[in-house]
Amino acid sequence: MNITIHSSFLPHDDPEASLAFYRDVLGFEVRLDVGKGAMRWITVGPPNQPDTSIVLNPPAPTRASPTTSAAPLPR
Template identity: 70%
Template sequence: MDITIHASFLPHTDPDSALNFYRDILGFEVRNNVGYNGMHWITVGPAGQDTAIVLFPPEATPGLTDDERKTISEMMAKGTFGSISLATKDLDSVFDRLQAAGAEVVQEPTEQPYGARDCAFRDPFGNHIRIEHLR
């Protein structure tokens, strides 16, 4: 089969903060920036790669009840709703850049017992971002 990962979805609640974090701090390019009915979808991704992250307003999810929206908001606030795993060849520089920009550090660069060296942050919306060192 010839299947690739095209996009992953992470919720956001503020398009300006999303752009600041994903474009200005992580350095991703903005591929799409669409507003509709007061909501904003932003697609970002690493330059030169086809994969993308779609940052979406959780209230735009069809079929959600008010209770489900409340639960999602609570989970986002705790950092337990969305997550993504990224990778870099220079973990220490990326960590230093994110920390200097004020990103919430969850875990400093650490050698894991399963063989990876990684760190973790939360974006401004509570999404868990784990970054692994490519060896």
């Protein structure tokens, strides 16, 4: 049996910094970059592995209960 990972989803707080790291430092190619500001959906991957992608997505919003206030997600 072969197991292959095609996509991995990684949350980020700063799309520009995340894109710069994967593209400029690791040398990944940009496969998709849609959206605007903090709501960007960016897909990158190694140039020699077209079936493998890393999806850089904004973190899920925090939820506040009626008795607590929303706190930022830990880093």
